[in-house]
Amino acid sequence: MNTLDMLSGRRSRLLRSAAVLAAACLLGSPAAADAGDERFTVGAFGTLGVARTDNADIGFSRDQSQARGISDHWSAKIDSLLGVQVNFRATDSVELVGQVLSRYGAHGDFRPEVAWAFARYDVNPHLALRVGRLGTELYMLGDSRHVGYSQLTVRPPNDFYGQLPFYHLDGADIAVTVPTGPGLLRAKAFYGRSDEIAPVGDEKLDLDGNMIGGAYLDYQLGNWQWRATYAWMDLKHDLPQPVASARAGLYGLGFTATADAMGLKGKAARFYSLGAVYDRGPLQFQAMLGQIRHDNALYQDSTAGYLLAGYRIGQLTPYAGYSWVRSKDKGLTTGVAEVDNAVYMQDLRAAFHLDQKTFTLGARWDFRRNMALKAQVDMIRGSPESIYLRPPNSITPQFDGRINVFSLTLDFAF
Amino acid sequence: MRRRLRCLILGLATLATPAWAELVVVANPKSGIDRLSRQDVVHLFMGRLRQLPSGIPAVPYDLPVESSDHAAFYRQLVNKDVSEIRAYWTRLVFSGGVRPPRAADGPAELVRLIAADPGAIGYLDRSRVDARLRIVYEFPANP
Numbered sequence: 084m085n086t087l088d089m090l091s092g093r094r095s096r097l098l099r100s101a102a103v104l105a106a107a108c109l110l111g112s113p114a115a116a117d118a119g120d121e122r123f124t125v126g127a128f129g130t131l132g133v134a135r136t137d138n139a140d141i142g143f144s145r146d147q148s149q150a151r152g153i154s155d156h157w158s159a160k161i162d163s164l165l166g167v168q169v170n171f172r173a174t175d176s177v178e179l180v181g182q183v184l185s186r187y188g189a190h191g192d193f194r195p196e197v198a199w200a201f202a203r204y205d206v207n208p209h210l211a212l213r214v215g216r217l218g219t220e221l222y223m224l225g226d227s228r229h230v231g232y233s234q235l236t237v238r239p240p241n242d243f244y245g246q247l248p249f250y251h252l253d254g255a256d257i258a259v260t261v262p263t264g265p266g267l268l269r270a271k272a273f274y275g276r277s278d279e280i281a282p283v284g285d286e287k288l289d290l291d292g293n294m295i296g297g298a299y300l301d302y303q304l305g306n307w308q309w310r311a312t313y314a315w316m317d318l319k320h321d322l323p324q325p326v327a328s329a330r331a332g333l334y335g336l337g338f339t340a341t342a343d344a345m346g347l348k349g350k351a352a353r354f355y356s357l358g359a360v361y362d363r364g365p366l367q368f369q370a371m372l373g374q375i376r377h378d379n380a381l382y383q384d385s386t387a388g389y390l391l392a393g394y395r396i397g398q399l400t401p402y403a404g405y406s407w408v409r410s411k412d413k414g415l416t417t418g419v420a421e422v423d424n425a426v427y428m429q430d431l432r433a434a435f436h437l438d439q440k441t442f443t444l445g446a447r448w449d450f451r452r453n454m455a456l457k458a459q460v461d462m463i464r465g466s467p468e469s470i471y472l473r474p475p476n477s478i479t480p481q482f483d484g485r486i487n488v489f490s491l492t493l494d495f496a497f
Numbered sequence: 498m499r500r501r502l503r504c505l506i507l508g509l510a511t512l513a514t515p516a517w518a519e520l521v522v523v524a525n526p527k528s529g530i531d532r533l534s535r536q537d538v539v540h541l542f543m544g545r546l547r548q549l550p551s552g553i554p555a556v557p558y559d560l561p562v563e564s565s566d567h568a569a570f571y572r573q574l575v576n577k578d579v580s581e582i583r584a585y586w587t588r589l590v591f592s593g594g595v596r597p598p599r600a601a602d603g604p605a606e607l608v609r610l611i612a613a614d615p616g617a618i619g620y621l622d623r624s625r626v627d628a629r630l631r632i633v634y635e636f637p638a639n640p
Contacts, residue, residue: 208548364576
C-alpha cells in the first residue's frame with residue numbers, strides 16, 4: 084500500500100483515487116485469504132548458455148544493449164542471466180512486484196539491476212493499472228525477452244528485437260480487457276521515462292530521461308492472438324563520440340543543417356509492429372512485422388520481421404525460423420563532395436546500415452520439470468555493409484556478411 | 498506416409514498418457530452460472546480473464562501439479578504438456594506479475610475451497626462431485 088500511495092501521490096488524480104479505492108478494498112474485504120494462500124512468493128528464472136560463431140572478423144551479441152559480442156570461441160557471456168522476483172499480494176486487488184536481474188549489459192559486466200518494481204491494482208477483472216518500473220512492450224513478447232524458459236528459441240530473433248536496447252520504463256500503464264464476440268479484446272497504453280544507457284562503440288548513448296509512450300490493441304480468438312502496437316521515444320541526448328566531434332567539425336565549417344540533422348536531442352523514434360501467434364496443442368507459430376522510424380538523419384529507418392514454428396513431439400520441440408531486417412540510407416549530405424567523401428562521414432553513414440536475413444534451426448528439450456535444454460544454429464546471411472547490429476569495434480574489412488552462430492542453453496524457472 | 502507418421506505419433510502419445518478419469522469443471526452453486534463454454538474455461542485457467550460470465554470475479558484453482566488429473570485437464574483443454582503450461586505461466590509471472598491459478602492440496606481441499614467461495618472454479622473427477630458443487634463444463638466424449 085505504501086508504495087502505491089507514494090507513487091500515486093506524484094501521479095494523476097485518477098491514480099490517487101485508485102489508491103483510495105484499494106485502501107477501501109483492504110478494509111472492506113474479509114480477513115486475510117484462506118489458509119495456504121501465499122501472499123508472499125519468491126520466484127527465479129535464469130539461463131546458463133554458451134555460444135560461439137564461426138567468424139573471427141566480427142562479433143555477435145543478443146541485442147544493442149550489450150557492450151561487446153562473442154566471436155569464434157565458446158563464451159557464456161551473452162545469454163547467461165539470473166532473475167529473482169518477489170510478489171506480495173497486499174490486498175485481493177493490489178499486488179506489489181519487484182524483480183532484480185543480473186545479465187551482461189551495457190557496462191560490459193553482470194551488475195544487477197532493478198528490472199521491475201511496480202504496484203498492480205486490478206480495479207475489476209476488466210481493468211488493471213500498474214505504476215512503477217515496468218517492462219517495455221514495444222513489440223509483442225518484448226517484455227519477456229530475458230525469460231528463456233518461456234520461449235521456444237535460445238534468444239529472441241536478433242534481426243527483429245536487436246535494435247531495441249531498452250527494457251523498462253518508470254511510469255504507468257493501463258490495460259482494459261473485454262470479451263468481444265467469441266474472443267477477448269485487450270487494449271493497453273503506457274507512458275514513462277527511461278533510465279537506461281546503450282553502448283555505442285567505446286562510448287555510451289544516454290537514454291536517461293527519454294520519454295517512452297505507446298499503446299497496443301490485442302485480440303485473442305481460439306488458437307490465435309493478434310496484436311498491433313505503436314510506440315515512440317523522445318530522445319533527450321545526442322550521440323557520443325565519434326559523432327559528437329564530427330558534428331562539432333561540421334558546425335565549425337558552417338554545415339549547420341547537416342550537423343543539426345545528425346542530432347538526436349529533441350527528436351523522436353517511432354516503433355510500429357504487428358504480431359500474430361498461433362498455438363494449437365503441440366504446434367506453435369509466430370509471425371511479426373516491425374518498422375522503426377527515426378527523425379534524425381543518422382539512424383536509418385528499418386523494416387524487420389520473423390516467422391517461427393515449432394512442433395512438440397513428447398519432450399522434444401524442434402523449431403525453425405526465418406527473420407530479416409533491412410534499412411535505408413537517408414542520404415545525409417552537406418552538398419560538398421570533399422566533406423561527404425571524407426572517410427569519417429562515410430563511416431558514420433554506414434554505421435547504421437542493416438540488410439540481412441537469418442535462418443534458425445533448433446530444438447528445445449523439456450527434460451525435467453522447470454528446466455529446458457536448447458541447441459540452436461543461426462545462419463546470418465547479409466551484405467558486408469550490414470553492420471549496425473554487430474557489436475562495437477568488432478568490424479573488420481574481411482567481413483563478408485556471413486555468420487553462423489552455435490548456441491547451447493539450459494533455461495530454468497522456479 | 499504422412500498418415501502413418503501421424504498414427505505413430507498419436508499411438509506414442511496414447512501410450513505416454515495414462516487413461517484419464519472423467520474430469521469436469523465445477524463451480525459454486527451460487528456462482529450464477531449454469532454452463533461455461535470451452536473458450537470461457539480456457540480464458541479462466543490461462544489467466545486471460547478472471548471473471549465468470551455472471552459478473553463475479555473468478556478464482557480458478559488447480560489440482561497439484563504432480564497429480565495426473567492436473568496433466569489430464571490441460572491435455573484435454575488445450576492439448577498441452579505440463580511443461581508447456583509451466584512455460585506459458587513463466588512468461589506471464591515474470592513479465593506482468595500475474596499469478597497462475599492457486600493449487601489446492603488435493604481434491605478434498607478443492608471441494609472445500611469451491612464450496613466456500615461463489616467465484617471459485619476448479620476441475621475434478623466426476624465421482625468426487627457432490628451437492629456442494631455445480632458442474633459447469635464437461636469435456637466432449639471424444640476429445
